[in-house]
Amino acid sequence: MAVGDRPGTERPKGPGLLGLIYEKVFHNYVWQSIFRSGYPNTPRNQMLVVATNVFLHLHPTRIHKTHVKITHTYCLGGLSFFLFLGLTVTGVLLMFYYVPSVERAYTDIAALETNVRYGALMRNMHRWMAHGMVITVLLHMMRVFYTGAYKPPREFNWVVGVILLILTLLLSFTGYLLPWDQLALWAITVGTNIVGSAPVLGDSVVFVMRGGFEVGPNALIRFYTLHVIGLPLIAAIFMAVHFWRIRRDGGMARPL
Amino acid sequence: MAAASPAQTRPRREREEELLVWPDLVFVEFICAVLFTFSFTIMSALVNAPLINRANADVTPNPSKAPWYFLNLQEMLLHMNAALAGVVLPTIALIVLAAVPYLDRSREGQGTWFGTLNSVRITVWSSIYATAMTALLILLDAGKHAEIYEKVTGKKWLGEVWLGEPRTVNAQTGAVITDGPPDWAPGFLVALYDLIFSRNFRAIQTEWNWSINLFGLDAGFGPNGQNGRMDWPDDFTRIPLPIINGTWWPKWGNDHGEPPPQWYQDLPDWLTGLYPYDLNVNLPAFLVEILIPVIVIVGLSILMVFVLWRIGWLRTRRDVMIAIFTAFITIFWVMTIVGSAFRGAGQDLVAPWDVPRIDG
Structure with a gap:
């Protein structure tokens, strides 16, 4: 396992140059001390990131689909x-x-x-x-x-x-x-x-x-x-x- | 997560109607924020904020205008009493605005655009009505109807309308230019005869002159006080109210230089030192600046709701709310636009291209 990698974190698939850069940037000790999990690509993690992030937690974790339509609120x-x-x-x-x-x-x-x-x-x-x-x-x-x-x-x-x-x-x-x-x-x-x-x-x-x-x-x-x-x-x-x-x-x- | 929020207790079926905030909402918000930052940066690079000459209290620009979102208030100030237009009506409007949810308590139609059956047509109708009435009142108060009449017919607005020319006298020589009503005519006949106010309501206060012969009786509360006649408007400008005020309070009302009575002198300083508010009623001003505007505003509002009710579109309290709110918002925007784009030097009503650009 890479340094600082945590269980449950999804690893990039190809071992190419981009993968290597991704690994260095997002899977290092400092980054992970700030963002405790990787990109939230499961519903569970997506809800967790909204609920636990200080800026995002103004939002609920789920929202009714009509409210996402831009014409409902125009933001x-x-x-x-x-x-x-x-x-x-x-x-x-x-x-x-x-x-x-x-x-x-x-x-x-x-x-x-x-x-x-x-x-x-x-x-x-x-x-x-x-x-x-x-x-x-x-x-x-x-x-x-x-x-x-x-x-x-x-x-x-x-x-x-x-x-x-x-x-x-x-x-x-x-x-x-x-x-x-x-x-x-x-x-x-x-x-x-x-x-x-x-x-x-x-x-x-x-x-x-x-x-x-x-x-x-x-x-x-x-x-x-x-x-x-x-x-x-x-x-x-x-x-x-x-x-x-x-x-x-x-x-x-x-x-x- | 909010432990007790209703979202937690919703049935399973509704869960399927829901989306995850990440990514479906936060990405939309992010894109919105980027777009706005981008557009404001571009706009700010292209359009400079106005900065004209250094402030100088001795040079008043003509016209002087408030910030644009207060131009609706400034517009109202042109048509009625300053306290009514600038403070009383806006305060009432804000209180009623804040009270909207307490006046309309039903839950019907919430969360959807134009939730009631007739709400779209009520909105359209009341915005057209409010625009038309506001424009009409502004034009009437500027005397545009008389101007148009004179331009179209080539006749003078007054005189042709009623029995004949009103009486006019050359101020220097005293020679009669046009015969008015005969001298023996009572004041109210002269008043009816001279329809100067049909050009502009403010003329009731400033240009409408008539007098009733009282055959020596002392009456009247103005500069022309005791001349045996009741003169409009002068004798109606200081009608005392039966309360302590500028006329009745001994010291304040004493115009003859006599010392105030002893009991008054014994009163404490803080009481006698009060500013002498003039609470006399200026009837012409009250009529023109308060009574007529209030009647017009209240009357037109009631008429709007009444017509909608007669048509049968108003079914719930929410419908009434929609009509009134729409009218309010429409008047706000219409008067803002008139104040910004149609008020030139001296706050005269002019075409937009004739409004002086004082912001450079």
């Missing part, structure tokens, strides 16, 4: 989550170069295009993915509604979803100010003015949001903090609940 919920992950990665990279002060914010963003290798690409991806996430979240909500997937026992998960929709909009809205250009400043001015029209509490809420009477340095640091840590944390918690409850409620909705 919209999964894509929203995927875009959230993509936004986290590109967002962290953008944070390396961005200082949320009125003096530096605009020049830092402008410098991404000239001074930072792939800086413009990162910023573009962050922006387009953000718009994409708003769209996929809205479409996901429509999909869930028209497939009647909010019905018992999934009532509360729909509510969690509505909260996640609001959080998505807030994440996008807070990020909108950060480039500190005319587009950002006035979009946020218009947006916060809308909040300010609320009866009785409007003025106070806007004052807290902006940290003053107009969109200025205080607003920038508040929006930045909410955008990079406050709202993502809250969203992550609600996402965890959202995904957990999908499993608890018996997976995706299906006809009775």
